[in-house]
Amino acid sequence: MDGLHVAVVERGEGALDVAAALEFVADPRFGGIASFIGRVRDHNVGRSVTGISYDLFVPLALNRFRAIGERALMEVGAPLKLWIAHAKGRLAIGDIAVVVAAGTPHRDEAFRACRLAIEAVKHEAPIWKQEHYVDGDSAWSEGCSLCEEDRAHTHAAHGHGH
Amino acid sequence: MKTRIALFGALREADASGAVELEVPAGSTIAELRELLVTHLAAHAPLVSAGLVRRCAFATDEEILHNHRPVPEGVALAVLPPVSGG
Numbered sequence: 153m154d155g156l157h158v159a160v161v162e163r164g165e166g167a168l169d170v171a172a173a174l175e176f177v178a179d180p181r182f183g184g185i186a187s188f189i190g191r192v193r194d195h196n197v198g199r200s201v202t203g204i205s206y207d208l209f210v211p212l213a214l215n216r217f218r219a220i221g222e223r224a225l226m227e228v229g230a231p232l233k234l235w236i237a238h239a240k241g242r243l244a245i246g247d248i249a250v251v252v253a254a255g256t257p258h259r260d261e262a263f264r265a266c267r268l269a270i271e272a273v274k275h276e277a278p279i280w281k282q283e284h285y286v287d288g289d290s291a292w293s294e295g296c297s298l299c300e301e302d303r304a305h306t307h308a309a310h311g312h313g314h
Numbered sequence: 315m316k317t318r319i320a321l322f323g324a325l326r327e328a329d330a331s332g333a334v335e336l337e338v339p340a341g342s343t344i345a346e347l348r349e350l351l352v353t354h355l356a357a358h359a360p361l362v363s364a365g366l367v368r369r370c371a372f373a374t375d376e377e378i379l380h381n382h383r384p385v386p387e388g389v390a391l392a393v394l395p396p397v398s399g400g
């Protein structure tokens with residue numbers, strides 16, 4: 153797919169660039185740009201969080217991001233430029249963890265492409281979140297299984313509010 | 315054959331090197347590899363729950379390998395706990 157940018161950015165090497173994402177998906181054909189920016193928040197399930205470490209299996213993550221882009225293009229059925237970037241390493245409160253931006257001719261297509269991409273990144277890409285708490289404790293998030301047998305059992309049972 | 319399996323997320327804690335190497339009989343499937351890994355971790359990393367390993371997927375750099383797939387020969391694999399990106 154032309155017009156697709158995928159990246160994993162090591163925290164030590166830089167921050168995710170929202171302006172670059174919006175610039176990348178801009179196009180004279182496009183009247184709509186939708187974006188999603190995920191930032192590290194200071195609490196989860198009643199615990200005070202001081203930061204998050206993201207672990208990624210980078211080659212497969214980039215492959216998944218590209219496949220998500222192809223799927224978004226098919227589903228939207230309109231010209232599309234898409235940016236998917238995720239951070240790796242230890243992030244502090246307020247740091248940007250993920251940026252998705254979609255440019256399309258009209259707003260409905262842009263919103264749909266952006267939503268599809270961020271949901272797929274959260275549920276299908278090999279990325280793991282370890283939360284660090286005020287008391288010094290840390291925990292890996294429970295997450296969403298990529299194992300097909302397990303997905304068949306659990307996807308009906310939970311509503312994907314995460 | 316020997317198969318190297320890279321560890322991610324909560325499973326990184328199973329081996330400080332970030333990977334385990336298992337002796338896998340030729341012709342094994344991914345489902346059989348999963349059980350070998352459960353047995354290996356029960357012996358070497360008893361704090362890792364077998365339930366977690368059973369919810370893991372296996373993958374190459376390029377794709378996820380489901381249970382019925384044969385373990386590819388001479389290819390490094392990764393074991394992927396349930397994911398939580400974004």
